[in-house]
Amino acid sequence: MPESIDQINLKYSERSALIEEFGDIGFFKEEEAILKRFLTPPPLTILDLGCGYGRTTIPLKKMGYDVIGLDVSGHMLRHRKWKGSDVSLIQASGPFLPFPDGLFDFILFSFHGIDYIFPEKMRSQCVREIRRVLRQDGLFVYNSQNDCFILPRPTLKPRNILSALTRWVHWRKLTGHYWITKGVSWPLILYAAPPSAQVVDLWKAGFRTIEVVGNQFLNYSIYYICERSDTCARRVRNGEKRI
């Protein structure tokens, strides 16, 4: 039986030495700055979605938060990097979260993890599930690839213009916002969309984007900080400020 795109992407992440290596480096610079601004001190219950080898999960646990790490890959969750970390780990898939409504104060989906979910219908289901398990005043933070940046990149090498454009147009037509990129040894099919499209999709799933961090033309990775749109509506009604 042919492999699904999800399985191909999963195989890539499980064999990627880069993701494994990154497991030890802790927060990325931009991530740390965002967490400093938006994460209130413990106690908070945090869901680290697509936690991989615990790059963000283990530091959050050390900061005193009650963290659950969730990943679709059992291979990553059984890795020795987790030994002694005392983090609760769950193997499940983002579009099917095994939690009751409103359980989490903060949900993180870092390092383009959400872009691995295919097709777009499943990705949207995942965002709706995240909203469901987020408490009313909670925050959802993720980063995602931006195709406004990706398109001009190949044009830096003139001889690649035609092949890069053909490939890009072909894949866009076939798969909407998904594009094919060369993984370590086989193709990886990832989502990439401009911030304007992502903000609209977030709104449709019931989120208001509080802040978009990154430039549409200069950054291939953009961070989104979101709250539930019903929380935003309540604040506007009551004249409250965001804390």
Ligand SMILES: C[S@@+](CC[C@H](N)C(=O)[O-])C[C@H]1O[C@@H](n2cnc3c(N)ncnc32)[C@H](O)[C@@H]1O
């Ligand atoms: C690029 S890795 C990032 C890992 C980790 N968050 C980090 O920053 O090092 C993407 C992660 O998303 C996970 N992932 C992909 N699809 C998923 C899904 N449907 N549900 C949950 N996790 C998923 C992969 O298994 C992988 O661990």
